[in-house]
Amino acid sequence: xxxxxxxxxxxxxxxxxxxxxxxxxxxxxxxxxxxxxxxxxxxxxxxxxxxxxxxxxxxxxxxxxxxxxxxxxxxxxxxxxxxxxxxxxxxxxxxxxxxxxxxxxxxxxxxxxxxxxxxxxxxxxxxxxxxxxxxxxxxxxxxxxxxxxxxxxxxxxxxxxxxxxxxxxxxxxxxxxxxxxxxxxxxxxxxxxxxxxxxxxxxxxxxxxxxxxxxxxxxxxxxxxxxxxxxxxx
Amino acid sequence: xxxxxxxxxxxxxxxxxxxxxxxxxxxxxxxxxxxxxxxxxxxxxxxxxxxxxxxxxxxxxxxxxxxxxxxxxxxxxxxxxxxxxxxxxxxxxxxxxxxxxxxxxxxxxxxxxxxxxxxxxxxxxxxxxxxxxxxxxxxxxxxxxxxxxxxxxxxxxxxxxxxxxxxxxxxxxxxxxxxxxxxxxxxxxxxxxxxxxxxxxxxxxxxxxxxxxxxxxxxxxxxxxxxxxxxxxxxxxxxxxxxxxxxxxxxxxxxxxxx
Amino acid sequence: xxxxxxxxxxxxxxxxxxxxxxxxxxxxxxxxxxxxxxxxxxxxxxxxxxxxxxxxxxxxxxxxxxxxxxxxxxxxxxxxxxxxxxxxxxxxxxxxxxxxxxxxxxxxxxxxxxxxxxxxxxxxxxxxxxxxxxxxxxxxxxxxxxxxxxxxxxxxxxxxxxxxxxxxxxxxxxxxxxxxxxxxxxxxxxxxxxxxxxxxxxxxxxxxxxxxxxxxxxxxxxxxxxx
Ligand SMILES: Nc1nc2c(ncn2[C@@H]2O[C@H](COP(=O)(O)OP(=O)(O)O)[C@@H](O)[C@H]2O)c(=O)[nH]1
Ligand SMILES: [Mg+2]
Numbered sequence: 004x005x006x007x008x009x010x011x012x013x014x015x016x017x018x019x020x021x022x023x024x025x026x027x028x029x030x031x032x033x034x035x036x037x038x039x040x041x042x043x044x045x046x047x048x049x050x051x052x053x054x055x056x057x058x059x060x061x062x063x064x065x066x067x068x069x070x071x072x073x074x075x076x077x078x079x080x081x082x083x084x085x086x087x088x089x090x091x092x093x094x095x096x097x098x099x100x101x102x103x104x105x106x107x108x109x110x111x112x113x114x115x116x117x118x119x120x121x122x123x124x125x126x127x128x129x130x131x132x133x134x135x136x137x138x139x140x141x142x143x144x145x146x147x148x149x150x151x152x153x154x155x156x157x158x159x160x161x162x163x164x165x166x167x168x169x170x171x172x173x174x175x176x177x178x179x180x181x182x183x184x185x186x187x188x189x190x191x192x193x194x195x196x197x198x199x200x201x202x203x204x205x206x207x208x209x210x211x212x213x214x215x216x217x218x219x220x221x222x223x224x225x226x227x228x229x230x231x232x233x234x235x236x237x
Numbered sequence: 238x239x240x241x242x243x244x245x246x247x248x249x250x251x252x253x254x255x256x257x258x259x260x261x262x263x264x265x266x267x268x269x270x271x272x273x274x275x276x277x278x279x280x281x282x283x284x285x286x287x288x289x290x291x292x293x294x295x296x297x298x299x300x301x302x303x304x305x306x307x308x309x310x311x312x313x314x315x316x317x318x319x320x321x322x323x324x325x326x327x328x329x330x331x332x333x334x335x336x337x338x339x340x341x342x343x344x345x346x347x348x349x350x351x352x353x354x355x356x357x358x359x360x361x362x363x364x365x366x367x368x369x370x371x372x373x374x375x376x377x378x379x380x381x382x383x384x385x386x387x388x389x390x391x392x393x394x395x396x397x398x399x400x401x402x403x404x405x406x407x408x409x410x411x412x413x414x415x416x417x418x419x420x421x422x423x424x425x426x427x428x429x430x431x432x433x434x435x436x437x438x439x440x441x442x443x444x445x446x447x448x449x450x451x452x453x454x455x456x457x458x459x460x461x462x463x464x465x466x467x468x469x470x471x472x473x474x475x476x477x478x479x480x481x482x483x484x485x486x487x488x489x490x491x492x493x494x495x496x
Numbered sequence: 497x498x499x500x501x502x503x504x505x506x507x508x509x510x511x512x513x514x515x516x517x518x519x520x521x522x523x524x525x526x527x528x529x530x531x532x533x534x535x536x537x538x539x540x541x542x543x544x545x546x547x548x549x550x551x552x553x554x555x556x557x558x559x560x561x562x563x564x565x566x567x568x569x570x571x572x573x574x575x576x577x578x579x580x581x582x583x584x585x586x587x588x589x590x591x592x593x594x595x596x597x598x599x600x601x602x603x604x605x606x607x608x609x610x611x612x613x614x615x616x617x618x619x620x621x622x623x624x625x626x627x628x629x630x631x632x633x634x635x636x637x638x639x640x641x642x643x644x645x646x647x648x649x650x651x652x653x654x655x656x657x658x659x660x661x662x663x664x665x666x667x668x669x670x671x672x673x674x675x676x677x678x679x680x681x682x683x684x685x686x687x688x689x690x691x692x693x694x695x696x697x698x699x700x701x702x703x704x705x706x707x708x709x710x711x712x713x714x715x716x717x718x719x720x721x722x723x
Binding site: 393395396403404405406407408409410411416417419420421422423424425427430432443444445446447448449450451452453454455456457461463464465 | 520524529530535538539540541542543545546547574575577578579580581582583584586693696697698699700701702703704705707708709711712
Binding site: 096110 | 509510511512513514515516517518591594595596598599654657658719720721722
């Protein structure tokens with residue numbers, strides 16, 4: 004990110020985009036901070052991206068890359084939600100292999116990120132949503148700087164105990180849809196304590212996008228990452 | 238049979254006149270005359286070939302020179318039957334060279350070529366386009382008469398923009414190998430292949446496609462329409478759909494009486 | 497001496513973005529042109545002899561070019577463009593070239609790659625492969641074999657993923673293409689030193705029209721592959 008954090012070239016014409024918040028921490032150099040959002044199908048990844056875009060979209064120069072298996076579906080959702088202009092969202096086709104596209108062969112995603120950066124000049128933050136996959140699918144460090152793994156209470160309260168690289172190594176674990184816990188008989192206490200046990204010092208956030216559509220805790224975590232991450236030069 | 242035919246047309250005032258016309262059997266060139274022809278800014282020449290050509294061993298060349306600003310339409314009269322020769326006659330060959338001057342236009346519209354059983358035919362079409370020159374070139378290939386296996390055909394089309402030296406289209410087509418025809422990558426079991434090159438003003442920004450036809454802009458200028466079909470009528474309809482979506486061509490057909 | 501570059505580039509695990517391209521298989525499967533291993537074998541054989549031969553010949557020619565002080569990349573690029581009439585196929589070829597370039601620059605840094613990129617930042621895949629094999633000291637035939645193999649192995653893998661075909665049977669179908677593959681490699685290697693305007697240019701009409709249809713369908717329904 005450049006020092007002059009103003010309405011630079013290629014800036015969105017979206018009238019809802021306001022002046023950048025001077026208190027938003029800036030990533031120190033080169034390119035945008037890239038945060039991956041992974042997790043099983045239906046856990047709430049797209050909903051989280053939409054929430055972050057809604058809360059941060061007016062303060063940060065934001066881009067989104069989505070890998071959903073149904074390619075354009077997520078992008079369409081985000082467009083319809085009106086949180087981002089369509090040109091800020093790039094959809095990646097993963098050839099039936101969502102985990103390959105974020106881990107073993109990240110080139111299609113790198114291309115998408117670069118395309119956004121070319122289109123908008125400097126960006127502060129690029130969110131990369133994975134196509135929904137199993138518990139072993141994590142992002143390559145060659146693609147992202149930080150990753151969030153999203154699971155939900157409806158997927159069963161055993162999920163954190165099962166572990167897998169997503170649960171154990173992601174920089175942030177989000178246990179989503181806590182509003183549904185009473186209905187699906189999920190024990191939140193067990194989920195969070197299992198999660199902490201599996202993850203040691205790494206953070207865990209339990210949230211509901213129904214009761215907190217702004218995803219306040221995750222937003223705060225994301226802003227802290229922007230301040231902390233030293234991105235490699237572009 | 239060795240034959241060299243030649244047409245030279247040039248622009249005079251608002252009209253195109255035929256300055257040189259040399260037919261040689263089996264290829265006869267017949268300029269269109271009469272009231273309709275005299276009203277049209279383009280010159281039209283019909284191409285007639287004798288019934289039994291090309292025959293194995295035939296070597297036919299057609300050289301077409303369209304002077305700056307002139308407009309020539311070359312049309313076939315009947316389908317061509319590529320037939321085998323006798324003994325060791327070797328393949329039959331038709332080589333067409335179109336030299337299209339600056340701002341000139343040529344439409345080369347032969348009727349379908351039917352590659353009959355045991356025929357061995359070679360076709361080449363070379364087009365050199367000057368600055369702003371326009372070209373419309375159609376080729377319809379039929380792999381054998383109804384219920385007849387196809388003979389062998391090898392064709393080459395090469396279109397070059399002489400102003401830039403850049404090749405616009407280089408494409409070979411092959412008929413006669415049933416395993417190739419059957420492949421979903423080649424003819425998907427269809428018998429007829431139609432292509433039409435249009436270097437004719439504005440190209441579509443992206444390709445268009447129907448079920449068995451497409452129109453795609455080339456990398457330089459120009460577009461290629463491709464259609465396959467179980468018969469020549471179907472493939473021809475596919476080509477017609479495709480070129481109807483070409484903005485440069487559509488603009489011409491709206492404003493003038495192009496054939 | 498076998499070229500490690502040719503081996504690496506032909507490896508399905510090479511991180512060059514190949515897995516998101518089906519080479520026409522997704523569209524062919526959607527049309528019912530490919531339903532099982534026999535159709536797939538026939539599709540692959542047609543693809544190999546047309547698009548595969550063009551790619552193999554240009555990869556081989558790129559090996560020769562890479563060894564020259566003035567490689568003449570612009571001429572090869574233009575001739576390959578002219579042999580790829582479907583815009584969707586040109587896009588797919590350049591997308592793969594650019595994707596492979598990312599890995600290539602780290603693994604085989606060379607002024608040869610810089611010269612190729614100076615002509616176009618999105619080189620055709622075949623030229624990128626040939627340049628890399630040339631940098632690595634490989635032969636035109638090795639580059640041609642790499643390209644020809646990729647012309648069938650990528651689409652075959654896409655068919656396994658899309659149609660749930662038996663991967664063992666599909667592998668056998670690829671191996672059964674050996675004679676055609678050898679013929680394509682021989683033809684490509686022989687053409688390598690020709691003037692670029694004389695390189696082979698066999699057309700693949702249904703592949704071309706399906707490539708455009710794929711893009712078209714992607715706007716209306718779902719397509720899982722880029723091409
Ligand atoms: N009740 C509830 N539903 C949620 C919550 N977050 C997301 N959803 C819903 O869960 C479904 C799947 O969410 P989506 O974001 O598409 O999941 P993805 O597959 O991980 O991207 C959608 O219907 C969302 O509206 C939440 O916190 N509570
Ligand atoms: Mg999603």
